[in-house]
Amino acid sequence: MHAWPASEVPALPGKGRDLQIHDSATQGTITLAPGPVARLYVCGITPYDATHIGHAATYNAFDLVQRVWLDNKRQVHYVQNVTDVDDPLLERALRDGHDWTELAERETALFREDMTALRMLPPQHYIGAVEAIPGIVPLVERLRDAGAAYELDGDVYFSVESDPHFGGVSHLDAQAMRLLSAERGGDPDRPGKKNPLDPMLWMAAREGEPSWDGASLGRGRPGWHIECVAIALEHLGMGFDIQGGGSDLAFPHHEMGASHAQALTGEFPMAKAYVHAGMVALHGEKMSKSKGNLVFVSALRRAGVDPAAIRLALLSHHYRANWEWTDEVLAEAVARLERWRAAVSRPDGVPADALVEEVREALARDLDAPAALAAVDRWVERQLASDETDETAPGLVSRTVDALLGVAL
Known part of the structure; x- marks a missing residue:
């Protein structure tokens, strides 16, 4: 699967x-x-609907990570997946009378367009779950053969008790984990499981649903968490620098993925840092596909909103x-973009060497983008009022x- 084209990143003086x-x-x-090559894995979309502002906020955060590393004269090895077969995708396709593969391809293409417009740097490896299946099956077999997984009515589950570090990503208690598991694709109440939290590694073929040859596992399709583990281990290996995504992925997705990888390799940790972006709300509720309270990037672009303003x-x-998306948030960004462009359109002005260091310092300090914007705002204010040359x-x-x-000015 191909990603999207990369915009050029200008080189700045210093480091x-x-x-x-x-x-x-x-x-x-x-x-x-990191060493000369920094390693980043960010969990991708399940392509059953268009890219909304919550998605864009998450990918913007990890785009900043890449830019900080590049400015630090490092190469970046960035990997992202696409969950192009999963229950939500199949359910949406059935509801709307679409072929699930066509739905996935169409929404993935729109996601690429949105990422290009927002100037998000692309991953070097952009991997769909379907194309990863040949690498997933042997991992599930290894976990089963090592006693870290078991079969239940043809399905294969991971035993969370096989990883002594389980719980170390999200730091939730068992009750909270069980509630979130039920909300986020798990089946804690299924009879026969060794532990209610055990996640599915391989789902045996269901009538009317797509399935693939799973060798000794039988026909079926992979679970959600093992998909990312297989892709990350193949392209980054253990101990990569950042595992990223929205805060709603800390549990179960990143917790389970870490345990899968640690049980497979006997190494710890899977990632040096687990980094999670906050949620974006609309009208007081978290923006989510299930609730339908979405602001789509593509819809804003069609309405004539400059992608640079969306990014700001x-x-x-x-x-x-x-935080909450409002008309005021967008209006402030549009006004800021106009001021910034007016300031840099002058042929000369206020020296900016100090500004470069201020922006660098803000972003290196836990990606403090608001502080970086404030630094540029101060330069712009001086620039618009100054006669320096x-x-x-x-x-x-x-x-x-x-x-x-x-942001392109």
Whole structure:
């Protein structure tokens, strides 16, 4: 599966800083100092509907991670999946009378268009669940043969008790885990399971649903968590730098994925940092496909909203914060974009060397994008009121905003 085209990232004078990031597993801020190649895995979409602002906020956060690393003169090995077969996708296709593969392909294509418009840097490996099945089956067999998984009426479940570190990503108690498991695709009440929290690794073929050859597992399709584990291990290996996604993925998805990988390899941890973006609300409720309270990126673009303004709206909130999308948020972003473009359109102006370092410092400090925007705002205010004549300043500010914030002026 192909990703989307990459926008050019301008080179800035000097060098950026090591990234300090909040890690859900340690529940504190850690400093990541990868080697020459930084490794990032971000969980992708289930393509049964268009990209909404909540998605865009999450991918914007990890786009900033890439930009900080690139500015720090590192290469970035970025991997993202697409869950192109799963219950929500099949249910939506059945409801609307569409072929599930066509639905997945159409919505994945729209996602690519949205990411391109927002200037999100693409992954080097963009892998669908279906194309990953040949690599998933042997992992499930290994877990079963090692006693870390068991069969139940043809389905194969992972035993969470096989990983001594289970619970170390989300730090939830058993009751909270059970409630979230039921809400987020699990089946804690199924009779016969060894532990209510045990997640499915391989679902035996159901009548009327797609299935694939699973060798000794029989025909079926993979569970949600093992999909990402197989892709991450193949392309990044254990101990990669960041496992990323929305905060709703901390449990069960990232918790279970970590345990799968740790049980498979005997190594710990799967990722050096588990990084989670906050949720975006609309009209007081978390924006989600199940509730239908969505603001689509593609709809905003069709309405004539500049993608740079959408990006500034996302950047105006700290990535870990839960916030609400409103008309006022977008209007403020549109006005900010106009001011910034007016400021850099002058042929000369206020020196900007200090601004570059301010933006770098803000982003290295747990991706504090609002602080970075505030720094640019201060330069813009001085620029619009000044008669200074540094001919390099407007261009340097444009390149800084582009390279570090992904906003084209």
